Amino acid sequence: MAAPLTPAETRRRVDASLRRRYRTERLFRLYGLISVLLGVGFLVILFTTIIGNGYGAFRQSFVRLEIQFDPAVIDPDGTRTPDVLASADYSQLIKSSLRQLFPAAEDRASRRELNALVSSGGAYLLQKMVLADPGLLGQSRDLWLPADDEVDLFVKGSVPTGAAGSEQERLSAQQIGWISQLKAAGRLELRFNTTFFTAGDSREPELAGIWGATKGSFLMMLVTLFLAFPLGVAAAIYLEEFAPRSWLVDVIEVNINNLAAVPSIVFGLLGLAVFINFFGLPRSAPLVGGLVLTLMTLPVVIIASRAAIKSVPPSVREAALGVGASKMQMVFHHVLPLALPGMLTGAIIGMARALGESAPLLMIGMVAFIVEVPSGAMSPATALPVQIYLWADSPERAFVERTSAAIMVLLAFLLVMNAAAVWLRNRFEQRW
Amino acid sequence: MRLTTLALILIVMALAAFFLGRRRAIAIGGPPGAARKLHSLPKYHGYYASLWCVLPGLVVLLAWAALSDTLITSRVIDSLPEALRNQPEAQLSLTLNDIRNLAAGQMVDESRRAEFEVAAGLYTELRAASRRILSGLIIAVSFLGFAVAWGRLKPQFRARNHVELAIKVALIAASMVAILTTLGILLSVTFEAIRFFRQVPFADFLFGLNWSPQTAIRADQVGSSGAFGAVPLFAGTLLISGIALFVAVPIGLMIAIYLSEYAKPAVRRVVKPILEVLAGIPTVVYGYFAALTVAPVIRQVGASLGLDVASESALGAGLVMGVMIIPFVSSLSDDVINAVPRAMREGSYGLGATKSETIKRVILPAALPGIVGGVLLAASRAIGETMIVVMAAGLSANLTANPLESVTTVTVQIVTLLVGDQEFDSPKTLAAFALGLVLFVVTLILNIIALQVVRRYREQYD
Amino acid sequence: MLLMDREKGFAAMREPADGREPVAATPVSPMVIADAAETDRIAADTVGDVTAKDAVICVRGGNVHYGETHALRDINLDVGRNEVIALIGPSGCGKSTFIRCLNRMNDTIESAKVTGDFRLDGQDIYARDTDVVMLRARVGMVFQKPNPFPKSIYENVAYGPRIHGLASNRAELDDIVYGSLERAGLVDEVKDRLDEPGTGLSGGQQQRLCIARTIAVNPEVILMDEPCSALDPIATARIEDLIDELSQKYAIAIVTHSMQQAARVSNRTAYFHLGRLVEVGPTDKIFTNPSHKLTEDYVTGRFG
Structure with missing residues (x-):
């Protein structure tokens, strides 16, 4: 058996190993730190993505329209029975109100584009109002109605207009023009989205709630x-x-x-x-x-x-x-x-x-x-x-x-x- | 009488029984403070009377609930015209459903309304009668029970012991729920799975390489037998779980090591709860994140490297699932690492080992069984995870080991087979239960092994 | 017979065996001057010669705080080459704390703060440029409870040489392992089962394995923190013999609760009391003719 190492030789050998060992030590510690940072970083990314995507939903674009509750449209026979009131075509009211605002839109295509600015759920809101209070008939009200979801996205700026990848323009140039006119007239603004907290599910995003x-x-x-x-x-x-x-x-x-x-x-x-x-x-x-x-x-x-x-x-x-x-x-x-x-x-x-x-x-x-x-x-x-x-x-x-x-x-x-x-x-x- | 009214009456009766029983106990026991003649406190006599009043009624109610529907249904079937009564069973149950719907005032196929009207009338009538009989019976039984209890209340009567026995039985019953749940899972899943294996051979299911249940929707369709070879699903599950563990185990383990061996207490106090938040996030959120954020990023990175990445790649689902499991792995590892005795560390430090040497050469080998147990538990989690893969993994059953391709998993298929309109006897629906059985058995085995390993490990250092 | 009884008596007063003794200083029995201020008054200066010929370790003005607790107060003490010094005193007196300062094991306790001058061969142990790894390679330690690693017997002994790179090939490593086991008096018992786990040995064998593990690194000083407190008398006797042999080559500082053990194995004895070093001197003098009242009370068994 070889003689045991002398203290000096032991010290020399330990010394020789130190550099390498401390490097391993630092690396190992670094791996640990990186792992922790990865975990925390993922959490941060998750939260920023979700909050970044989601905070916009708490506000929703509304269009202020002068709605004429025209008895000739809702209840031409003057029966005033709930059945008749419920089955009336309320979207007509919105359409005519929009037409008044933008009389220039005359052909069918641009009318359709114009009507598409307001949510199809607007008619449902009007129906509810009338059913709750039939006395509204014949009167006119200034109402904030939810805008269509595409309009909403445009107003919030989350749609890159004409960006690569969007297969077609969601909104036409004409519609965008109308939107800026409505905005300038103070008829289009972002308001708190109560629907989101009070409604059930819906196929229309602007009417869907939790x-x-x-x-x-x-x-x-x-x-x-x-x-x-x-x-x-x-x-x-x-x-x-x-x-x-x-x-x-x-x-x-x-x-x-x-x-x-x-x-x-x-x-x-x-x-x-x-x-x-x-x-x-x-x-x-x-x-x-x-x-x-x-x-x-x-x-x-x-x-x-x-x-x-x-x-x-x-x-x-x-x-x-x-x-x-x-x-x-x-x-x-x-x-x-x-x-x-x-x-x-x-x-x-x-x-x-x-x-x-x-x-x-x-x-x-x-x-x-x-x-x-x-x-x-x-x-x-x-x-x-x-x-x-x-x-x-x-x-x-x-x-x-x-x-x-x-x-x-x-x-x-x-x-x-x-x-x-x-x-x-x-x-x-x-x-x- | 409506069920809520009946419940209310029962509650009132129970309260009355309690106060009457207590009063009687006080009456026969003499005034409080006098020499104690009663064995139990008056309130226990009250509880006793109350229990006797309610429990028999509940038994009757449960028995009635179990039996009455069958009785009524058979009476209704008897009343049906010959042609309807002799239908095959599946059709008969559809007819019964229509009758029930009609009785409930819901829309039915108008053309057959007349046919069912009589039966529906009988059904409504029988149900009303059943309710009336039930109400009378329950009230009568309750009175009877109370009378029995009343007769027993004497000074020497051990009311407390009886009440406590009843409570104990209730406690035992509560702890049986866990067993019943397991039994329920096992029985229901096995039962349906057996029905499936009657139609599709067991070996074809377990070893078949082709999975396409969608063809088996209608019996008269060409190729109606479908293909139920589950190997692609198993492979897909393993691939995604493997990716998840590949991400979660090293990171989770290193987090546990860093936090328990390197980090300052202040850092630990802050970082630990932050990471625990990851564990508390619902899986549907991870799924949404995987599908909407991670998958496109992977696709883009892949495209920039010239790789063709499926939009629902196994990699995306696996990565996010891995992140979900990180806190799970790290907290389990943290437990086992901290269970390694301090003396072991000191022995190593005392010889001049650095921290990483001590961790790698002493602590990790000592903690290995516990860590393996933790990894097994994590694997069982990954295999059973549903929402992430439903939202971020594909539906096509590809048999591939390429993480950039789209694969499907057992849980995804269970969901797709059972969500939406289903025909209950088709092999397509039953296949979901067969998959469920496999899932349950595999995770059960993993869990049992893991829990055993971890427990043995804990005992070693206790 | 008498000796056995004394052993048992002491066993009852031993510090808890979880190795955490230094963290919480437990008060001594009420007979004693339990008040730190009182101890300060009557034992502010150490009685006896604290220096050693050819000192390898030299401590001047050593103080240790655990958070609010002042665990060691102004200790001056040398450890000479080739001497066995026994550190005795009641529970919580700071003797374990003291030896843990000598290879900086206190670094692993977050709240510990060490001040004063601690030197190994003239080199400041607590200097910034002192390497802990090197220090611990030179100052080995054996702990209260045998703590073999959950590895084979061979790997237990080879651990130190491996991490420090003391052997350049397998044959050299084998030599070191066998040599260490031999010097620890364990080689005959285990040479046929070097692959079996070290945790499978008996308590006494485990402790000798730990000693073998320590000397495999070829240290200059060996610190022993009540190495026999978890062992039966026969295993204890073997360890004591071993200490005697090892003292030929190494400087040994041993903390012990057994005065018999101190008397049997050591050349010098130091008596600690409530964080103070009360008296140091040749072992036979301390046990036969102590100078300080506190030392006398302790060695005559008036408290412990």
């Missing part, structure tokens, strides 16, 4: 909250406090952990096969969506609740049992109140996950095109994330900004829920 989807999501969350939270807490209490060590309990535990990792779409298949085909519940109903999301959220709630129960120190239990409480009384009087904040935190986090979930909802028919705002847990509805999916698939370019805006709303909800969970945790967390 209220229907939001209400659908809200109804589902309600079902989920009322089922998943009590069930989850009850299951956690049983497993932590009462369950004897047995194979059945082991099976339940493995089960819960696995369910938490089962792909969400499989829950959708379950919902379709069991709730819709077997129990015969209606498709597209928030009730079914809520049930499916309940089953998805349940493992999360159970796991969080068990952790919360576990963190209550045994001394509390012993103290309660020591003064003669029954086990049930100990759990419900002492353990549960102490564990409740942790359980609520878990429930909120689970609900936030459920709120963003869309894949299982596709399975149970919540992707249908539904204009009506749902009135209850059994009426057809869609959900906010599914609405995003639907709009993302829509060909109209104006839906791009609405999709992004809907995402912003969804993210805002999630942010509030997570902030609530964090607040709850910090406010009530006890360290034993």
Whole structure:
């Protein structure tokens, strides 16, 4: 065996290795830093894209028109019955108002172009006004009506006019001329887009809103909250406090952990096969969506609740049992109140996950095109994330900004829920 | 009587039973403060009476809900004219649907309205009768239950123990929901999958190289059998998941290492929650981002390099899916890295190792099982991920390993097969359940292995 | 018999075995002067000769703060070449903190702040241009709990030479590994199973493996932080023999809770109390005729 190295030789060899080793060290550290920056950078890109695309949707172009509620057009016979009022051709009113503004447009083609400036939903608005107040007939009103989505995009400047790639000019030179005239006359401006927050879905971007989807999501969350939270807490209490060590309990535990990792779409298949085909519940109903999301959220709630129960120190239990409480009384009087904040935190986090979930909802028919705002847990509805999916698939370019805006709303909800969970945790967390 | 009214009546009865039971307990137990004659507090007697009042009613309600529809339907079928009654089953159920719709006041095919009108009338009538009987029955049973409980309330009666037993049964039932869910998934998916395999041989499905279910819409169509070889879907799923893991594992792992070993506490406190935001973003948002932002960028970059990139390339979906999984990988890795005992680090530093040497040669090898478990969980996530691929991956079942081409995945096909109008017995619809079964089994196996590996790893350092 | 009982008695008072002792200074029993100000008054200056002939390590005015806690106060102490110095004292007195300063292991604790003059062979340990890697290669450390890496026995010993590039080929590395195992007295027990994991050895063997791992880097000083606290008496005896042999070649500073151990293995002993170095002197003098009241109270077992 060779003699051991002398200290001086050891020092020389270590010294010789240092340069290379420190370079590796710096490189490794750099990789770590780059990874962190990549992660954060992606988040920044995601948010800037979505906010950049979406903030425009909160404002919408409106055209101010002098609308003559001409009885000769709406109700020539003077019957004033709702049926007649409802079926009248209100777009005629808008057309004639536009014609008055631009009398120069005489041939059919330019008239059509002129009429295309105002949303086809304008007529629907007028119809609603008249139905609400038939006394309007014969009067004239100055009204802000939504502009067509192409006009809207043009006004917001998000359409590169005549840019390469756009297969045809969306707006003709004549239309652009009219738009600038309307603008100059103060008849065309961007105003807050209330429709987006109050309407249901629509094929026309300028009439589409998220209220229907939001209400659908809200109804589902309600079902989920009322089922998943009590069930989850009850299951956690049983497993932590009462369950004897047995194979059945082991099976339940493995089960819960696995369910938490089962792909969400499989829950959708379950919902379709069991709730819709077997129990015969209606498709597209928030009730079914809520049930499916309940089953998805349940493992999360159970796991969080068990952790919360576990963190209550045994001394509390012993103290309660020591003064003669029954086990049930100990759990419900002492353990549960102490564990409740942790359980609520878990429930909120689970609900936030459920709120963003869309894949299982596709399975149970919540992707249908539904204009009506749902009135209850059994009426057809869609959900906010599914609405995003639907709009993302829509060909109209104006839906791009609405999709992004809907995402912003969804993210805002999630942010509030997570902030609530964090607040709850910090406010009530006890360290034993 | 409407269901809500009935529920309201039941609630009122339950409350009444509680107060009556409590009063009786106080009456027979003597005034409070006197020598204790009661075994349980008066309120437990109240709960007991209340439970006896409500539970039998609920049982009746559930039984009725399960049975009444079948009974009514069979009565309606019996009343149908001969020609209608002897239809094949599928048509009969359509007829029944029409009758139900007519009874609900919805539009039906006008030409057949007359045929169904009688049956619909009978249906409505039977349903009303069923409701009335149910309401009466429930109220009667509730009174009966209350009477039984009333008879039992005595000073020595162990009301609390009975109430607690009931609560315990409820708790057990709640924890059974998890098992029922798994069973429900397994049974429903397997049941439909078996029906599928009766029409399409199992081997053809699992090993076939050609997937084109779209041809099988109508029975009389040419080539109606369709092609259900799922290999292209499996390959596509693997390709996209592979790209995702290829992105997520190194980045996620390096993030975990950097944050737990290098970053200052202040940096860690800021960066960690920021990265957790990535985990909280709904997948539909990632899908939108992949389809609208990432895919065009990849296409443009590809074009500038002279490559032909499909607009729904596997690369785009995979990259974005990878980003989605990054926080998942990094938080799992963070856990396992922190579980490596401090003594191990000190041993290495004490010998003069640099940080990166310690991480690469001591910490990572020690944490390897845990990291592998985390990667398996991440893989199961990637395989089951739906919205990103639905929005950013293609529909055409190409069998290719080229990430620039468009591929489809198992989840995409499940969605396309089941969304929209469907005929329930066609192999096209059932194929979705067969795919679902494969997906469930594969992810289940991955999860079980991963959870086992991670648990064993944790125990090693406990 | 008596010795065994004393051992057990001490075992009960040992610092928690998680190796975090330096972070939180635990107060000593109430009999003792538990007040830092009081200690300052009666032990402000170290009794005895803090210098050593042919010193390899030389500390003057060493202070350590962990956040708000002043863990070491104005320590002056030398460690001589080829000597074994034992550091004794009650829990939380700063002895572990002290040896962790000598190879800058305190760098890994975020809140630790070290001030004062620490020198290895005249070179400032805390100077900006001092390389920690080189320093730790020269000043090795053996920890309280045996901490072999989850690798094979061979790889455990080869780890240091590998990272430092001490061997230019496999044969040289083999030589270093065998030599180190031999000097650690482990080679006969493990030579047939060098590929098996080091974690599979018994506690005493693991600790000797850790010592082999340390001497494989050929250090000049070996720091031992209660190397026997997790071992049974027989394994302890073997380690003590080993320390005796190693002292031929290396300077050794050993922290111990066992006064018997200090008496058996060391030439010099230093007594620490609440962050102060109270007394230093030849081991037999400290145990038979201590000069300071606090030292006397400790070695006679009035507290610990």
